[in-house]
Amino acid sequence: MEPANATLLCAPLVAPTVEEMLLQMNKANVSGADLVEIRLDTLSNFMPHEDLKLLLGNRPLPAIVTYRPKWEGGQYEGDDHYRLDTLFMAMELGADYIDVELQVVNDFMSSITRKKPSKSKVIVSSHNYQITPSVEELGDLVARIQATGADIVKISTMAQNITDVARMFHVLVHCQVPIIGLLMGEKGAISRLLCPRFGGYLTYATLEGVIKSAPGQPKLKDMLSIYNIRQLGRDTKIYGLIGNPVGHSKAPILHNETFKSVGFNAIFVLLLVDDVREFLDVYSSPDFAGFSVTIPHKEEALRHCDELDPIAKSIGAINTIIRRPSDGKLVGYNTDCLGAISAIEHEMRGLFSLKGEAESPLAGRLFVVIGAGGAGKAFAYGAKEKGARIIIANRSYDRAKILAGLVGGQAMSLSDLENFRPEEESILANSTSVGMYPDIDGTPISKEALRRYAVVFDAVYTPKDTRLLREAEEVGAVVVSGVEMFLRQAFRQFELFTDSPKAPVQVMRKIVQERI
Ligand code: NAP
DSSP states (O other), rough: OOOOOOEEEEEEEESHHHHHHHHHHHHHHHHHOSSSOOOEEEEEEEEEEHHHEEEEEETTEEEEOOOOGGGGSSSSSHHHHHHHHHHHHHHTTTSEEEEEEEHHHHHHHHHHHHOOOOHHHHHEEEESSSSOHHHHHHHHHHHHHHHHTOOOEEEEEESSSSTHHHHHHHHHHHHOOOOEEEEESGGHHHHHHHHHHHHHHEEOOTTTTTOSSSTOOOOOHHHTSSGGGGGGGOOOOEEEEESSSSSSSHHHHHHHHHHHTOOOOOOEEEEEEEHHHHHHHHSTTTTEEEEEEEEEEEEHHTTTTTOOOOHHHHHHOOOEEEOOOOOOOOOOEEHHHHHHHHHHHHOOOOOOOOOSSTSOTTSSEEEEEESSSSSHHHHOOOHHHHTTTEHHHHHHHHHHHHHHHTTOOOOEEEHHHHHHOOOOTTTTEEEEEETTTTOTTSSSSSSHHTTTTEEEEEOOSSSSSSSHHHHHHHOEEEEEHHHHHHHHHHHHHHHHHHHHHSHHHHHHHHHHHHHO
């Protein structure tokens, strides 16, 4: 398929030996990179003429040669004249690009004006490892870099907040010259994924098994196979998961692959958000068409929606936001409730006696929810709607009491839950993050106390086999995995994102089975 953008995908080569770098170059080539960045400052015992000849002479892809000094965040500690002479030598040996720091570029440019090899392009770079300046300051910086005679402007700044990235997107969209504009750090990751959408000249991505050359750099294989960045264009809609943490989530795999399978022009990214209101205020353009919402923002996000679906309103928590195309208003929904309850009901049907086909297997049974956050509210509301009797057990007892009051149930502390003896055929649903990656040895209730439940459900789905579910199975309970809920809540989310009547259920199930 023809790419929808011209942004280049560059794999930085970071290695102590030339041999290793040559191997990495070939890996970059077969992995689908457009070019490589040779980081000379990471080589030990570097011998400029011999090593550059070997590296440039054997390159299967165009190459940027970078010799980053320590004072600009690299590893080179020696004399700057020697370093700049080496970069000039790289140009003479046919480097496609060299990267020179703004701070020394005037000296470099004045020494090469008459003899600059026409084939080589000069990237003039500026790095700020502390902050991302204002749009005005970034604009001034672009102008200063442009004035040096740079072929390509490169600005790399630190993201202290995901909202910092919006300023760089603004600069990318309005810049008249080729520009690389990226933010470092986990909170800047979307600058690297979405820069093709906003017209960036180039983005960097890490090869499998190679050290990242900058914090927050995504893997090359994820850029291509999960995020399909070649297909991002100016009209690609952006969706994402608002949460903190978000790194564990498999939602990008599922949503991006599903979008691709039905030809929907959209990307789904992870959005590490500290302050939901600030995030929604800053990313208020129609480019950002909708969001999933996860820990700890499900209740706070509800307060910043313009309208709420009636079920979300009753639950008091949302996990989906759609920006209504007709008026730009944010509408909040809750698909967790449907996802969890239908997953549990599905597993229980056929195993428990029912009065009639139409009756929910939850009707009349005791449903114990551990947790009283966004997911806990959805489970309690959903089970109550199906005729179950509800108990809420939570670490913060006051929150348990409030939720129990809302659904007409009973509140309990976690220690009371340990000694609680439920009636036969009771259901236990964990809605806390206990047991979630990376703390996979955690469990919200002892194995001994689990013996008393007929059905145990865990909202945690990373890992799939949580300690809670393993122990529940060992004591003979029917278990329901968070993966099934994840899938079922995503069906409805897909319908809302794409405004379509029916999600491609089989396709989505297959993606989860094969890739998650
Ligand atoms: P949330 O609103 O932040 O609520 C978190 C709940 O967990 C609160 O009740 C909190 O208790 C409790 N909790 C947190 N750490 C705890 C600990 N160490 N010990 C005991 N209780 C603890 O989060 P959420 O959005 O409801 O999400 C909760 C979990 O559900 C996450 O793991 C999320 O990934 C998962 N989830 C899965 C799916 C799916 O599709 N499978 C969908 C939604 C959510 P306090 O009130 O005392 O703070």
